[in-house]
Amino acid sequence: MSQRPVPPRGMRDLLPSEVVLRRHLLGRIVEVYERYGFLQIETPLLEEIDRLLGSEGGENEKLIYKVLRRGIETWPPATEGEAVDLGLRYDLTVPLARYFASHSADLPVPFKALQTGPVFRAERPQKGRYRQFTQCDIDVLGDASAMAEIELVCATSEALAACGLDGITVRMNHRGVLDGMVSAAGYDADRKAAVLITIDKIDKIGLDGVRTELRALGDPGPADRLADMLAASIEAEGSAATLAALPATVDEVAVADLETIRVAVREALPWVEVAFDASLVRGMGYYTGPIFELAHDESSGSLGGGGRYDRMVGKLSGQDVPAVGMSIGFERLCHVLEGRARDWDRRDRIVFLHDAMAPAGEVVRQANALRGGGAVVRREVAVKNRRGQLARAAAAGCSHWAEYRAGEEPVVQALDEENEEGTR
């Protein structure tokens, strides 16, 4: 146990001002998503470990917090498998797929799900990254049409705008387009996964870095052809020209889907930029169709992302269900908005002073009369240095003060004016 009473490594406590901001933002997001017809669900934070480990979660599966089986009688258990039966969820998608497979008979079809809650990944701690963090997901299950993607992109863009971030840019790609480019470049199917992992590093190592790593994978011919295609896409800056310039082997339906999404989002929400980006991969192995990332000038990293995963639910239920989801990077969103002026909570905040000897019931009754109008009232025993006490209250966010007087109703005064007078 660490000497100082701090949270576990890589985790953190939230101060009241942080909770106010987060609750405000979550409230805005949920409100927009609900207007789009998404229904909020909740799943337990623990899932069976075998389910988590068999879910194509890629690197995230290595980061699972594993929970010891209860009632182990003789220590040590022979294997880790005997010792562990549960794990903390590392995302909200695996639990959603399980949830839908379990409850689909009780849910409308298509099912539009909204989930917010903590997830856990035992990553190496670094600035701004936490081992417990909040995710905020919407998913459409049972709709194979591009309309599902269009609603997800529009709803998420509007949710971010409701938090104060308009001017969203949506980068999009399609697993079918990626597959087509990779095979047009001359790669065999069994090299695809390694090639995609390399392309995915482009934000960190740049196009030249990707070209170098692709060459290191083997034959330079496919490496250069693929890097040239990526370069042409970057050159075209996401315009329709990029889509037209794709090699003929690329799935035409995939290209048409992306164009349908781009046109519809621009028409519904003209303030959203939608750009094709051939270098967008997203890590998860389970994506099968369009993939997305949402960016904003004020954030260096993406503020959200998602894509279509048509085969995951089928693995659990035995019946394929088309599915597509979008996740807001809630921690990053909070980080971007933390610096802004605090007008999240506009209620009056009154500090109500009373003598320690005043009759308690009457003090609470008077304080409650002030609360009746919706104000927040913090009761405090008055100290001698009233100027100091009111200054501390103002620093803690109080806007007004009042004082208990026997037999009189309290008079509320703004803290600014009275901070001076109160010391007379």
Next chain:
Amino acid sequence: MSQRPVPPRGMRDLLPSEVVLRRHLLGRIVEVYERYGFLQIETPLLEEIDRLLGSEGGENEKLIYKVLRRGIETWPPATEGEAVDLGLRYDLTVPLARYFASHSADLPVPFKALQTGPVFRAERPQKGRYRQFTQCDIDVLGDASAMAEIELVCATSEALAACGLDGITVRMNHRGVLDGMVSAAGYDADRKAAVLITIDKIDKIGLDGVRTELRALGDPGPADRLADMLAASIEAEGSAATLAALPATVDEVAVADLETIRVAVREALPWVEVAFDASLVRGMGYYTGPIFELAHDESSGSLGGGGRYDRMVGKLSGQDVPAVGMSIGFERLCHVLEGRARDWDRRDRIVFLHDAMAPAGEVVRQANALRGGGAVVRREVAVKNRRGQLARAAAAGCSHWAEYRAGEEPVVQALDEENEEGTR
């Protein structure tokens, strides 16, 4: 892994209607607590295992979900202590004490904390009890006066009333009164813990059962004297007469505190019953002063409880801080209110039908126009059997419907009227 994709044993998924109820109730509770000046905080769901195991949590410590240390290189670890470093929290009080010890410099004093969130106990699964459940706590740290208890009792009673349960009864006792009764009966100090555990079973086994078990502990003299005192208290039904009849060895300050609390709560909130109950113990070892339970006619078990624990923070910070807390039994509250009529969400819910071939951007734009007024809009591709589709929408909670027509703004109609006409 179980064959059906169900949650882990003793845990559960929440359907959308359940989430709506829970969110509504939590919102009401938080709103009342905030008006009382409580500030919301959050702590991680994991704590260091040694901290959880050394916190006087009584039976709850045996129910901790333990988390395997990451990066164990050679299996098996020699001991469980080597294998485990973290645990899931089993209540919100231990994390609060750690939080306060860590952050008190950044917090107002006294600090009035509000916490809601999941806690975990690996109890034997049974009806209405879950291994992950929500707690909803308020605590006052740094106030040794009875005013802290009075505010906790008043705020919690008002929070329950805001959820629709007025007519709250508060049962209260005091660890000082219990200690005094136990020693007045003739028990040695080292028998106290066992005696209190026995008294605590009175709700399950009745007074006669308690008398029998006390006798089984040893000498029948103290057992009968203590059982007689409890009988007298029950006879007096919580009135002031009970307090007057307490043996002279009982701490007078404790008795005076209880009377102060009773009088003040009745004065501030005349609709709250406050009754002394000499048989109230509450399990936790860490209580040091007044203890409470909140009851309501519509619930067989208590809807909340708490008490003063003046020494827990000091164990972590090295400096004693007076502390008192109250917890709402949120799951039980939900259970009581589940049966009531669903008017939690009063927004219009519109199902918006469109042809699968309609231009997607224009469909979303029209749906958004409907959403602009605050309505919830669920977009659906129209099917041939419109009567069936609208009936399903009504069953899923929709109040209105509308239809996409190119070049026209949609007309919203109530579902009742149109459910018939729509099939013509």
